[in-house]
Amino acid sequence: MEALEIARWQFGITTVYHFFFVPITIGLSFLVAGLELAWVRTRNEKWLRLTKFFGKVFLINFAMGIVTGIVQEFQFGMNWSDYSRFVGDIFGAPLAIEGLLAFFLESTFLGLWIFGWDRLSAGVHNACMWIAAFGTALSAYFILAANSFMQNPVGYTYNADRGRAELESFTDVLTNKVVLITLPHTLFGAFMVAGGLVAAISMWWLIRRRPVDADAFRSSLRLGAVTLLVAGVGTIVTGDIQGKVMTEVQPMKMAAAEALYETEQPAPFSILTIGSLDGHEPFYQLEVPHLLSYLATGDWNAEVQGIDNLQAEYEEEFGPGNYKPYIPVTYWTFRAMITSGALAMMIGLWMLWSTRGGRVPRGDRRWPVWLAVAAPLLPLAANSFGWIFTEMGRQPWLVFGLMRTEDGVSPNVGAGTVLTSLIVFTLLYGALAVVEVKLLLTAIRKGLPEVDPDNETGKQPDDRPMAFAY
Amino acid sequence: MELTTVWFCVVAFLFIGYFVLEGFDFGVGMLLPVVAKNDRERRAMINTIGPLWDGNEVWLIVAGASIFAAFPEWYATLFSGFYLPLLLILVALIVRGVAFEYRHQRDDASWKKRWDAAIIFGSFVPALLWGVAFGNIVRGVEIDADKNYVGTVFDLLNPYALLAGLVTLTLFLTHGANFLALKTRGIIHERARTVSLQVGLVAAVLAVVFLVWTSLDHGEAWVWVLSGLAALTFVGGLLAAWARRDGWAFVGTMAAIGFAVTALFVALFPDVMPSTLDPAYSLTTENAASTDKTLGIMSWVALIFVPIVIGYQAWSYWVFRKRISVESIPDTVHA
Numbered sequence: 011m012e013a014l015e016i017a018r019w020q021f022g023i024t025t026v027y028h029f030f031f032v033p034i035t036i037g038l039s040f041l042v043a044g045l046e047l048a049w050v051r052t053r054n055e056k057w058l059r060l061t062k063f064f065g066k067v068f069l070i071n072f073a074m075g076i077v078t079g080i081v082q083e084f085q086f087g088m089n090w091s092d093y094s095r096f097v098g099d100i101f102g103a104p105l106a107i108e109g110l111l112a113f114f115l116e117s118t119f120l121g122l123w124i125f126g127w128d129r130l131s132a133g134v135h136n137a138c139m140w141i142a143a144f145g146t147a148l149s150a151y152f153i154l155a156a157n158s159f160m161q162n163p164v165g166y167t168y169n170a171d172r173g174r175a176e177l178e179s180f181t182d183v184l185t186n187k188v189v190l191i192t193l194p195h196t197l198f199g200a201f202m203v204a205g206g207l208v209a210a211i212s213m214w215w216l217i218r219r220r221p222v223d224a225d226a227f228r229s230s231l232r233l234g235a236v237t238l239l240v241a242g243v244g245t246i247v248t249g250d251i252q253g254k255v256m257t258e259v260q261p262m263k264m265a266a267a268e269a270l271y272e273t274e275q276p277a278p279f280s281i282l283t284i285g286s287l288d289g290h291e292p293f294y295q296l297e298v299p300h301l302l303s304y305l306a307t308g309d310w311n312a313e314v315q316g317i318d319n320l321q322a323e324y325e326e327e328f329g330p331g332n333y334k335p336y337i338p339v340t341y342w343t344f345r346a347m348i349t350s351g352a353l354a355m356m357i358g359l360w361m362l363w364s365t366r367g368g369r370v371p372r373g374d375r376r377w378p379v380w381l382a383v384a385a386p387l388l389p390l391a392a393n394s395f396g397w398i399f400t401e402m403g404r405q406p407w408l409v410f411g412l413m414r415t416e417d418g419v420s421p422n423v424g425a426g427t428v429l430t431s432l433i434v435f436t437l438l439y440g441a442l443a444v445v446e447v448k449l450l451l452t453a454i455r456k457g458l459p460e461v462d463p464d465n466e467t468g469k470q471p472d473d474r475p476m477a478f479a480y
Numbered sequence: 481m482e483l484t485t486v487w488f489c490v491v492a493f494l495f496i497g498y499f500v501l502e503g504f505d506f507g508v509g510m511l512l513p514v515v516a517k518n519d520r521e522r523r524a525m526i527n528t529i530g531p532l533w534d535g536n537e538v539w540l541i542v543a544g545a546s547i548f549a550a551f552p553e554w555y556a557t558l559f560s561g562f563y564l565p566l567l568l569i570l571v572a573l574i575v576r577g578v579a580f581e582y583r584h585q586r587d588d589a590s591w592k593k594r595w596d597a598a599i600i601f602g603s604f605v606p607a608l609l610w611g612v613a614f615g616n617i618v619r620g621v622e623i624d625a626d627k628n629y630v631g632t633v634f635d636l637l638n639p640y641a642l643l644a645g646l647v648t649l650t651l652f653l654t655h656g657a658n659f660l661a662l663k664t665r666g667i668i669h670e671r672a673r674t675v676s677l678q679v680g681l682v683a684a685v686l687a688v689v690f691l692v693w694t695s696l697d698h699g700e701a702w703v704w705v706l707s708g709l710a711a712l713t714f715v716g717g718l719l720a721a722w723a724r725r726d727g728w729a730f731v732g733t734m735a736a737i738g739f740a741v742t743a744l745f746v747a748l749f750p751d752v753m754p755s756t757l758d759p760a761y762s763l764t765t766e767n768a769a770s771t772d773k774t775l776g777i778m779s780w781v782a783l784i785f786v787p788i789v790i791g792y793q794a795w796s797y798w799v800f801r802k803r804i805s806v807e808s809i810p811d812t813v814h815a
Binding site (some may be wrong): 043050069072073074076077078079080081083086087088089091092094095098099100101102103105106108109110111113114115117118119120121122124125126129174176177315316420421422423427430431434438442445449453462475476477479480 | 494498523526531532534535536537540541542544545546548549550551552553555556557558559560561564566567570571573574575578579580581582583585586593626627628629630647761770771773777778781782785786789793796798800804807808809810815
């Protein structure tokens with residue numbers, strides 16, 4: 011394999027892995043902040059216990075999110091140095107601002123939150139978590155603004171002397187129509203994961219360990235399920251708008267999502283296809299007429315451009331070459347994303363239904379536990395599929411219409427070097443995944459901690475042992 | 481002043497902040513097996529940096545991203561050129577960060593021992609390699625006409641850079657010991673103070689050799705002055721540690737690291753990465769920089785937000801100002 015191929019695999023693996031933790035971090039930071047706010051407002055102890063319990067789940071996960079994030083930043087320079095040279099003038103600024111505005115907030119205020127239980131008043135302590143949560147969302151905005159430039163470059167001019175893209179309007183970069191719709195879609199996706207996680211853990215406790223803390227876990231179950239559902243609706247709405255923006259700025263990606271080779275009007279949406287997806291007649295295809303026209307444009311009868319037509323168009327514009335992404339991946343990840351998101355919402359509905367009017371699900375059955383476990387895993391999978399789709403659908407472009415992926419790789423880094431780092435990261439990430447999952451399960455099994463509200467919040471004299479210590 | 485010069489100063493400032501701050505938490509991590517004799521003492525040590533290390537590490541992330549944004553060519557040359565050392569630093573920072581969060585999650589001696597090893601490894605490797613990396617940046621490396629590093633990883637292990645690595649290693653050890661002495665009471669405090677004096681002497685000798693070497697190579701008056709200030713403040717810090725003035729001892733190593741890193745950046749300017757193949761290939765603040773437009777926007781952002789960041793980070797140091805002793809550590813780990 012060449013350095014290019016290995017570098018691409020490394021980027022894919024480290025990014026998807028990093029993004030297992032990001033949605034949980036974003037969603038859970040807000041949910042934990044909300045739980046603590048409920049405690050501050052009501053002084054009902056169950057909220058404090060839930061805050062500490064889900065706070066621990068959050069922290070175990072946050073550690074992984076942050077350390078895998080550093081790899082992402084370094085990777086641009088290490089594996090993609092020509093890309094960094096080409097877009098640094100535009101792409102670097104959102105990254106730097108993300109660090110300055112968001113990472114400092116997150117890390118400092120989270121440190122205050124973790125260790126500040128006996129140092130800060132309850133209100134200030136809760137504010138620290140809200141600030142950290144706000145930091146995660148801000149971080150999402152800047153990183154997505156950078157990514158959106160790669161999907162739909164705006165606000166730049168090409169400097170032929172320097173051979174690079176240069177900033178023309180930072181406002182245009184920050185208000186790229188792609189980022190404006192990708193941000194809410196990504197945030198809703200994150201809330202689906204976190205809501206599903208909170209609901210699943212609570213459900214597990216209600217079924218397997220009841221009647222221990224049934225009242226508290228019923229509250230968190232419903233909070234999680236409602237979050238999952240509301241965020242699910244938000245994801246659908248924003249995803250629909252995003253599809254139309256995508257059709258406008260990256261028509262090839264929409265065509266690749268459907269494996270639509272010939273331009274059609276109206277275009278049907280295929281739910282599944284058995285066949286090669288290479289443009290030959292499929293063996294079997296289940297279609298919904300007119301649906302792709304609507305998804306792509308908002309008009310049930312509109313024309314949707316096909317892959318072959320776009321290929322011809324691009325050849326005319328950019329010269330000879332292959333401008334098609336790898337179709338089976340785009341086709342199936344697009345469907346997998348939608349399907350797993352929809353299934354997760356159904357589980358959310360079932361969760362609310364089974365706990366309606368003070369009910370608690372029956373404890374002698376196993377299947378509800380497995381169903382609950384799927385509540386965070388399905389949206390997590392949907393998040394990953396969504397990212398794989400959006401990045402693979404951009405190929406062969408690194409920056410759409412401006413730079414091809416093969417031109418962005420570091421020219422001075424050999425295949426052996428990249429392979430070394432790929433192996434190192436894969437092994438390390440694999441080992442850490444095992445540790446993380448074990449720790450999460452242990453923390454979940456431990457259940458709600460006992461708390462002594464008088465000792466936990468508010469300023470304490472200096473001579474007593476710390477309320478929280480590693 | 482040119483915006484490119486402004487951003488050279490901002491990058492220098494961010495690295496000074498990073499080494500001054502994370503320098504001490506690297507030091508504490510490295511001293512884990514030296515200063516603590518049992519698990520309770522190790523926990524007390526880790527808790528001195530518990531609320532702070534993560535915020536300190538962000539200084540690196542922002543410094544890296546600022547190089548990317550302000551000097552993309554520097555970022556590209558540096559990160560692709562120093563590939564394997566950076567990979568090692570990344571691995572170290574990953575296992576270290578995870579170790580802090582995971583070590584206390586299980587009450588099991590072998591579990592803790594493994595994460596302790598991760599903290600020690602994760603603190604040693606960057607403390608050494610950042611020095612090696614900066615030594616090479618200042619000394620210059622083999623950069624070709626396309627601005628790419630064409631040397632091997634072994635070329636990076638030259639005497640000057642290795643000495644720089646030993647300097648950062650011993651400086652951070654002393655800095656960490658001073659921080660521990662400042663932040664603890666009792667037996668840990670006493671041991672940290674002793675370590676500070678012993679390692680401090682070694683660090684002083686290495687640093688003086690390194691700074692004289694650097695000053696001779698670059699010959700500018702400012703490099704000599706800053707190197708002298710670094711040496712003076714470091715010795716001042718040692719004297720303060722000896723006189724049991726913990727706060728001043730810590731300020732001393734802080735200032736010494738600050739002056740030493742400043743000296744390196746002054747020696748470097750206006751290059752950001754000199755080429756040893758041909759001076760014409762060197763990356764400078766001019767030919768590596770982004771456009772004035774980008775630099776201008778980022779200057780406003782930095783002007784507004786850097787003081788805010790410093791403000792709330794200072795507040796978090798204030799909130800956790802209390803000294804920790806073995807008695808401060810509760811029996812049960814709860815999180």
